[in-house]
Amino acid sequence: MTQQAAPLMSIHDPAPPAPAALPGWPLLRLGFRPFYLGAALLACVAIPLWIAAFLGHMPLRLPFPILLWHAHEMLFGFAAGVVIGFLLTAVRAWTGLETPRGPVLGVLVLLWLAARLAAVLAPYPVFAVLDMLLLPVVAGFLLRVLIRARNRRNIPLISLLLAMALANAVFHLSVLELIAVPAMSALYAELALILMVISIMTGRVVPMFTKNVTPGLVIQVSRRFELTLLAVTAVTLALWVLGAPAWLVLPASVLSAALHALRLWKWHPRVTLRRPILWILHFSYAWMPVGFVLLALAQLGWVAPSLAVHAFGVGVIGGLIIGMITRTARGHTGRPLQASRGEVVAYALVMLATVLRVLVPAVVPAWYVRALDSAAGLWALAFAIYLVIYVPWLTRTRLDGKDG
Structure with a gap:
């Protein structure tokens, strides 16, 4: 008697278990x-608000100079x-280990948001306390994870995070007139630290x-060249x-300019011209x-120092941020690493x-106000486009259903 093969599944068999529901709110x-x-x-709100107040279009009463608010929020907020x-x-x-998520991550975000609102709505000491808390707390979380994973290579990045926290503390103590250090020096120090993070990560x-x-x-970029570039960059920024x-x-x-230009040339930027998410x-x-x-x-008195500051702040930091928050968000939501038309417009x-x-302003100083106003509008529009595209993506589960 020939034995019949058992069916793969009968109507009486239990259904296969459904995949486990992902924990928590996707955001x-x-x-x-x-x-x-x-x-x-x-980025969308603060820059137009700053320009409107700076050009006298609307009053903005703050417990500290508006220029310091603008610079601080772009560096320590954005x-x-x-x-x-x-x-x-x-x-x-x-590391493969969990970093803050769920309620803990929510508290960190609320702390960041509370500091941003306190800057314009609360007495200055309240703003200072809220603002100084976040960076050390985040550094502590990340340092613990790296130590558990024995990931020593990336611990210096956490050291830079702590250095940012120190610069922020110096800024607030200066504004409160508790120390005799110019507040703008603390902001320049934060700018320098962010540029060092960028120099390390882009390499x-x-x-x-x-x-x-x-x-x-x-x-081909040798380790010796990279270490030389980082050392020279650090010394230059420290001197400044x-x-x-x-x-x-x-x-x-x-x-420093020569070394960074040489580094960029070694990266062959010409091959990226057809890939906006890379160029x-x-x-x-x-x-x-x-x-x-x-x-x-x-240093020769030929241009205002603010031009260098904004080349770093708007061009380097702003440009790399819009590039990385699109690229990494696409990758971590399971989407292809290919920029859409809207993202290219934002770039x-x-x-x-x-x-x-x-x-x-460097070439035609008489156009300064018009150029400033136009630049602010374009900047705000770029990040508004990001929000239109990415709010639906970042508030939903990954396309592939995975956690993250």
Whole structure:
């Protein structure tokens, strides 16, 4: 008698178990989600508000000078928020261990938001206390994860996070007149620290991203060159922040500009022209040598130092942020690493805003106000486009159904 094969599944068999439901609200599953959206919203709101107040179109009464508010919020609110979101996400990827999520992540985001609101609505001491809490707390969480994973390579990044917290504390103590350090020096120190983070991270990821999409491309940047570039950059920025004599800052700035330009050339930026999600990283990084050239010219009194500051702040930091918060958000939501038309427009707007804010006033000083106003509008529009595209993506589960 021939034995019949049993059917794979009968109608009486139990159904296969459904995949486990993912825990929590999607927005709070990984750090990049709320912090990227919060930073983009701040970029949209704070810059038009600053320009309107600066040009006298509307009153903005603050317990400290409005210029300091503008610079602080762009560095410690916008840029630091993105750095926090990036590191909360990256450390999880580097170690395989959980970083803050769910209610804990929600508390961190609310602390960031409370500080932003307190800057314009609360007495200054309340703002200072709220604002000084976030960076040390995040650094503590991340340092614990890296130590558990024995991931010593990335601990220096946490040291930079703690250095940012120190710069923030110096800023607030200066504004409160508790220490005799100019508040602007603390802001320059924060800018320098962010540029150092960028110098380290771009050296790791930009060549890798470029090679991954360009078959046969060879990028050769020696470790010795990288360490030299980082050391020279750190020394140059330290001399500038500490107010060293122009005869020291000038040659250091020229050398930094040359090294960063050489590094960019070694990355073969020409191969990225048909890949907007990649060329935005190269174009933004190109403002690094431009910024150091402007810093050198400022030592000679030929241009205002603010042009160098905004080449770094708008071109390097703003450009790399719009590039990375699109690329990493796409990757971590299961989407292809290919920019849409809207994202390309956002990239172009940030680069054009940099030209208007930095180069137009340098060439035609009489157009300063018009260029400033236009740059602010383009900047705000770029991050508004990001929000329109990414709010639905970052508040929903990944396309592939995975956690994260």
